Amino acid sequence: MIVYWLCFILFLVGLYGVITRRNLIKIAISLSIMEFSTFLFFALVGYFEGGVAPIVDPADPVKLYVDPLPQALVLTAIVIGLATTALLMAVIIRIYRKYGSLDIREIKNLRG
Amino acid sequence: MEIAISVITGFMIIGALYAIHARDLLSAVIACGIVGYSLVICFLLLKAPDLAIVQIVIETITLIIMVAVVLDSTREEKYQKFDRQGYFTAILSILIIVVLFYFMMNSVSSLDPFGEGKLRMAQSYVEGATEKTGSANLVTGVVFDFRGYDTLGEATVLVTAVLGVLTIMRIKGKK
Known part of the structure; x- marks a missing residue:
């Protein structure tokens, strides 16, 4: 049970970073840390003690496989995480070229 | 098994805390890499080799992109005054x-x-999956056969993100 709590604490660390940091790259890093904790949680839920990796060997059929469904979902999410991170980084580099700073308080033109 | 994964998750938490508090942005990015590569080891221990392969490739690409952005902008983080x-x-x-x-x-x-x-809805995926999908890897069977529309949506999101990156990097900003 303690693994779930550690995984949750990792998520909270990412959330803390997103809320309190002011540097855009730090915020992007915190977002990807939150992503990682979610992936870990899905993999933890799908794990069974004594299960084997979900690859069928016809010569040697096994009774218990690890749950393949969370793994398939995480596989999709990892690739989408890369795409969103790349998009975020493109926006960050544009912002730096325009304002010359990565600090979100110095980007004055965004104020309403 | 639980103890090993707990220890690695503890390392991930330490790496994440360092990544958030480091003054040098390049070392923050590398510390983010600690978290990602520890996740690979966790996946291997949790019997998910497909995820481990994908994560190690994706983490490398993400690190390269982040390091390129940091080197192209600034390495120093401004000192955060603790105001209101x-x-x-x-x-x-x-x-x-x-x-x-x-x-x-x-x-x-x-x-x-x-x-x-215990297996809940994946029970019907596992039973006779090799005959139904023709794939020895159950994860591949789920991704490309039982949940093929999900994968189609994922491909759409990927194309949209790539188009977004191309558009953002190409336009000239207003002065």
């Missing part, structure tokens, strides 16, 4: 963390203990 807005965000984050902790306390009791769950 800083106090406000700190209090806000503690408040949100307390609320989420309360919900986690409630929901963790409904989870199965670690390693003792």
Whole structure:
């Protein structure tokens, strides 16, 4: 049970970073840390003690496989995480070229 | 098994804390890499080789992109003065963390203990999957056959993100 709590604490660390940091790259890093904790949680839920990796060997059929469904979902999410991170980084580099700073308080033109 | 994964998750938490508090942005990015590569080891221990392969490739590409952005902009993070807005965000984050902790306390009791769950809806995916999909790898069978529309949506998201990156990097900003 303690693994779930550690995984949750990792998520909270990412959330803390997103809320309190002011540097855009730090915020992007915190977002990807939150992503990682979610992936870990899905993999933890799908794990069974004594299960084997979900690859069928016809010569040697096994009774218990690890749950393949969370793994398939995480596989999709990892690739989408890369795409969103790349998009975020493109926006960050544009912002730096325009304002010359990565600090979100110095980007004055965004104020309403 | 639970102890090994707990230790690695502890390392991930330490790496994440360092990544958030490092003054040098390049070392923050590398510390983010600690978290990602520890996740690869966790996946291997949790019997998910497909995820480990994908994660190690994706983490490398992400690190390369982040390092390129840091080298192209600035390495130094501005010193954060702890003013009124800083106090406000700190209090806000503690408040949100307390609320989420309360919900986690409630929901963790409904989870199965670690390693003792059972197959729920994946039962029909596992039974006779090799005959149904023709793939020896069950994860591949789920991704490309049982949940093929999900994968189609994922491809759409990928194309949209790539188009977004191309558009953002090409336009000239207004002076």
